[in-house]
Amino acid sequence: MPTIEHYDVVIIGSGVSGLKAAHILKHEHKIDNIKIFEARDRIGGRLKVSEPGYHNHGYDMGASWHHDILINNMFHEESQRKDGPYRPYVIEDDSFSIIDYESDKSLDLDKNINIMPIFNELISYLSHVNSIGQDASYKQAVFNYINKMKSFLTEEQQINILSLSRYTELWNGDSWSLMSGMEPVGGHFGRNALVDQFGLYVNKFVDDGLKECVELSTEVSNINIVADATNNKKIAEIVTSDGRTVTADYVICSIPLSLLKKSSENSKQQGSIIFNPPIRESLTNALSHISFGSLGKFFFEFDSIKWDLTQSRTIILDHKFPEIIEAIKQFDSDQNLTIEQFELMEKLSTEKDFNEIKCDEYPYFVLNVAKSFNIPTILLLTQEPLTSSLELKSQKELFDFFKPALIRILKSYNCDKLLSFEPDNSKSIPSTEIHLKNIVHSTWTSDPYALGAYTSVRAGDAFDPFIEESLKGHQEIVRFVGEAFIEEGNGCVWGAEQTAIREVKKIIEHDCEIKLKTSHI
Amino acid sequence: MPTIEHYDVVIIGSGVSGLKAAHILKHEHKIDNIKIFEARDRIGGRLKVSEPGYHNHGYDMGASWHHDILINNMFHEESQRKDGPYRPYVIEDDSFSIIDYESDKSLDLDKNINIMPIFNELISYLSHVNSIGQDASYKQAVFNYINKMKSFLTEEQQINILSLSRYTELWNGDSWSLMSGMEPVGGHFGRNALVDQFGLYVNKFVDDGLKECVELSTEVSNINIVADATNNKKIAEIVTSDGRTVTADYVICSIPLSLLKKSSENSKQQGSIIFNPPIRESLTNALSHISFGSLGKFFFEFDSIKWDLTQSRTIILDHKFPEIIEAIKQFDSDQNLTIEQFELMEKLSTEKDFNEIKCDEYPYFVLNVAKSFNIPTILLLTQEPLTSSLELKSQKELFDFFKPALIRILKSYNCDKLLSFEPDNSKSIPSTEIHLKNIVHSTWTSDPYALGAYTSVRAGDAFDPFIEESLKGHQEIVRFVGEAFIEEGNGCVWGAEQTAIREVKKIIEHDCEIKLKTSHI
Structure with missing residues (x-):
């Protein structure tokens, strides 16, 4: 029997929240045994710079702004980099x-x-x-x-x-x-x-030692939560659409809200994931009351x-x-x-x-x-x-x-x-x-891996219950990150980064609890 | 022994909150046995129109604006009067x-x-x-x-x-x-x-049957809470500075915050009131953490x-x-x-x-x-x-x-x-x-009966605890009304009216409870 590849954490998606999570795991917690599966043939997710146009300039197809600069830590970090900000910015906020x-x-x-x-x-x-x-x-x-x-x-x-x-x-x-x-x-x-060219921001993560973790053009089709009898805990089995299976102690799922909604509906949509056990009813219901603009x-x-x-x-x-x-x-x-x-x-x-x-x-x-x-x-x-x-x-x-x-x-x-x-x-x-x-x-x-731009609260939706439910994750060891899963900073790059910080913290805490329990046995 | 005058409610101050309270008591609850003591020789309190000036026009020395017109019920009532608003207004809200x-x-x-x-x-x-x-x-x-x-x-x-x-x-x-x-x-x-001439607004109350209740140039010096053994409840003894004593089931105290602060400090300030029993420590403390601008x-x-x-x-x-x-x-x-x-x-x-x-x-x-x-x-x-x-x-x-x-x-x-x-x-x-x-x-x-304009939250103050404490009143039967004693509409005429509505409601409810208890005895 061939040994199945095992990772401490598997991250699905190499957008800003997935990469930020990997970066914290690696640099703050010295957790190197990470895999990032990326369905597209490029990193960045909804941060993307176009091919050079008529004036040989690439334009941002995704986020263009640091919003909320009073409380946007990401913006403050960027602006204080000794080598200058990763991307140039200009505060354009005159009256419209x-x-x-x-x-x-x-x-x-x-x-x-x-x-x-x-x-x-x-x-x-x-x-x-x-x-x-x-x-x-x-x-x-x-x-x-x-x-x-x-x-x-x-x-x-x-x-x-x-x-x-x-x-x-x-x-x-x-x-x-x-x-x-x-x-x-x-x-x-x-x-x-x-x-300008905000899409290049994500390069700072791969430039900082994450390149080897990312596997491009690899779609995840299934996440199965199984019992790891040896260690008396749950682990995740991640199946890619080309039929490969790996296991992980934790999964950080950064697929867009649009695809998570499809996944909870068991849609056969490209890019959606089959969860086993399925996403619980309360989260499925919460996901049906939030929208994507x-x-x-x-x-x-x-x-x-x-x-x-x-x-x-x-x-x-x-x-x-x-x-x-x-x-x-x-x-x-x-x-x-x-x-x-x-x-x-x-x-x-x-x-x-x-x-x-x-x-x-x-x-x-x-x-x-x-x-x-x-x-x-x-x-x-x-x-x-x-x-x-x-x-x-x-x-x-x-x-x-x-x-x-x-x-x-x-x-x-x-x-x-x-x-x-x-x-x-x-x-x-x-x-x-x-x-x-x-x-x-x-x-x-x-774009089948986006299906829109970002979260929108529509008539009939219920934002607060959605946040509350999604913050619980799936089966404890699958955590959701991205622009959708936060109140302050929702729909923003800095909000997405905040979810990565928050969920990594939860994983580290959860892992300590598990280890404490095990040491008592 | 001469019979002491007794009132259902004595109101101290004929500013907008005192008059509004009297108006509700009389017209909504058919309580006619009311007395309003007013220290000044005029009604209106901090609503006041000046003597005519050079152009034979009186100007507002107090409030000039209906603020918050989205939620200002008083403004909406005024604007919907069939005979036109009591005072003309103009929405002047261009960019400054x-x-x-x-x-x-x-x-x-x-x-x-x-x-x-x-x-x-x-x-x-x-x-x-x-x-x-x-x-x-x-x-x-x-x-x-x-x-x-x-x-x-x-x-x-x-x-x-x-x-x-x-x-x-x-x-x-x-x-x-x-x-x-x-x-x-x-x-x-x-x-x-x-x-324009907002100060005349209070006339609508006296024009509406309250004139006889108001006793001008009569300062209240003491409020004593005493036991009414006959009816097994507390009543208030109100002493005026000319030495007269009346009793009341309830007191609505609309003296400005500035004077209530002086009263709680046992200051001998003109217009301040000696409370017996004294204002409780928690309220005295709350009053020391709120200011007057x-x-x-x-x-x-x-x-x-x-x-x-x-x-x-x-x-x-x-x-x-x-x-x-x-x-x-x-x-x-x-x-x-x-x-x-x-x-x-x-x-x-x-x-x-x-x-x-x-x-x-x-x-x-x-x-x-x-x-x-x-x-x-x-x-x-x-x-x-x-x-x-x-x-x-x-x-x-x-x-x-x-x-x-x-x-x-x-x-x-x-x-x-x-x-x-x-x-x-x-x-x-x-x-x-x-x-x-x-x-x-x-x-x-x-002006000894004002000592300033309206509530101001200063460094070291604590607004929320002040509101919480003052809403409890004094000895249950003394209730505080006025611009100070409310969160939304604080410092505004409409806020002052809201406190009158709120405190009259409390008095009516308290009175029903007392009557229920008595009927059980």
Whole structure:
């Protein structure tokens, strides 16, 4: 009988949380007997830099920001490295400019509408006052806010706050119809630092002695928890999809939430894992009440920087819904809207047939990459369900779709040159024109090992119970890490790192307990 | 033996909380046998409209705003009255303009300094991150923030955020050296509505059948809790300073926190009450760990409106402390500052000898009353310890003190006419001049029945234990109401009303219990 390979810890996935866990095990706890199975042919998971584009620059397809810099230890560590931070960053946190759909003017600067105090009031309502219940959507919560406060908002303010409320879609990468009305805006702790090529961050781990542990292109298909009679404890049997079996005292499972959900549903989805014994009912149930959003990233590379570099962040609003505001007039402002009232309003605001989606039916978050990193590029962020549809399109189709938005953005940057898509045109460019040369974009929604971007709390979801259940792990010796499994820092790289720190600590403590018990026997 | 007057409830103080309590007792519970003792010769307490000024308009010396309009029931009730609100209001909540001391420019609009995201980060630090402990001051907490984040702030940003942090003084009416570093910025729930002649609000209660209950110019000197043997319960004996004694089943005590603190210290202060039995030790201790601030209000009446009406709220910053920022450079950013480091910085920032105070050593909150209510008036708010000093000065002295600030404010409103104080000059005014005609201001700090403005949480205070203790009342049958005795809405008129609603409910419930017990005997 051949000896089965045995590891102290097997880590599934070489994203930031898996690598961070391995790094702590190796360097802080001197545990070297580690194996990392990575399904893809590269490390990094949802941290990824694209192939060099037209300007020979790679763009981040995953995380781009250090968020919450007040409490983000990872950011502070990075910034204090004696050899400089691993990746350059820039704190780009000026007030965002909000471009009105109809007028193309800056809504945030309009003294008559005076929208920002109302936006802050809406956030306060959603975070502290809202009593709408967990089944209601973010959109419904916004309708309720406008209805409650309509006596103290002009009609113009009501119409505009409804548009602006959708800004939150671009934080969550999710539709206002899907997102929860209860916890749509997580607490943020301090400013944000934009990172150039954040995807290379994970290299610091492999550069630091972890290279040999990682086995690329190796998918894990099964995790079986079996009794190790000799040592009177449980161990894990990890089976890869090419039929190999290894055992481990502990498993750190860093597959994305999307795949863990599939696994708990016993889906035959590529990348999902069959657990034996199966994931317990309470965790399966908790996983069915948490969702996954799809932030899309579209980098538009132009021939050269032909626009102003004064504004780094811009929001382009979608078209307006005066009919909804008209409908709200009739409702009692003392009550939450009824299902019937909401359905009536929903009819007035529903996106068109999805085959006919138009650019102006969605808001976009725009980043003037040229201002931050001196590259002739503009980044647009999109949300689900738009992302899924756009990530499959050709460059030509994307240009046709985004063209109206690009023109409006360039105009807001004081550039009214004639825009055209000229990927192959190498002739000299007239001074009255601006040429889009290339579009680099994310493909997370069609990536079987991602199935989206990061955690989103949707209507009907229950975030706190999900966290509570997932923190218990599976059969004690399988621990979950990643952006999903934490409250503060959820959806963020630094949050993912925190889960690695937390779960390694649990493993070390658990192992000490086992050893103590054994020594007593 | 003459029969002693007996009341179901005696209320001490006819401010908004005392009158609201009486109103609920009378109208909701049909309890008519009420007496309200009021030490002053007028009702209203710290809600007060001044005598008509130069423009024949009365100004609010006390509260001017409905705060927290998302959850402020009083505001919603007022706005829904069929005969219109009792007092007109206007939601003035545009972004405040911040006038830099040195340049007289709008700091908030300076794209290079980009101060507002940093201000928001500071607020987030103070509210959620700060671990400085309850003995530290707000100023110390701000120093700690700057020290922690100095790597991510330019020197200019550090200097300016230090100045701007003092804005909070004008919310609390208190000095940054005195205020607590732990809870300096209460949660705000929605926008604010500025009210014209808010002081008249209390008239609605007396107009509604309470006039006969109020006995003006009658100070209460003693509250004795005695046994009512006949009914087997406690009752209260209330002695007025003119020697009269009445009894009551319940006492609602609405004297300001400042006077309740004096009472618990057995101070012989005018307006303080001798309790027998004395206030219990736990409450006395809690009262010694809560403070009272002194927001000052100075209305400057000009000959006519000669300035722009675009900006309603402005903050004038004080001079800067580059020496402090220089000192911070040397400290370790990973640690809270030590007492020694703090004392070093404190020396660099301490206000001059108090006899030589200068206008530019303090920030001011400025309200363009002309914009809101079409009166040629500008309001400046001041904080302790400045308020105590200024409230005693003559108009001429006040003009001399405030002149530099007034010139800067008018300049920011695009008015650079020559300013002079001309209370008695009735000649026609040259078009190049603007004349200050009159100053109307608060006098709360020297008013023995106020001794300041409202609750302030200072370094060394403990807010939560204070609330917990004060909610228990005194000897069960004495209940405390007013702006101080509540968490949400603390310091606000609507908060004061909420305490009246809460304490009347407790009295009614307690009375039912007593009656149930008695019926069993």
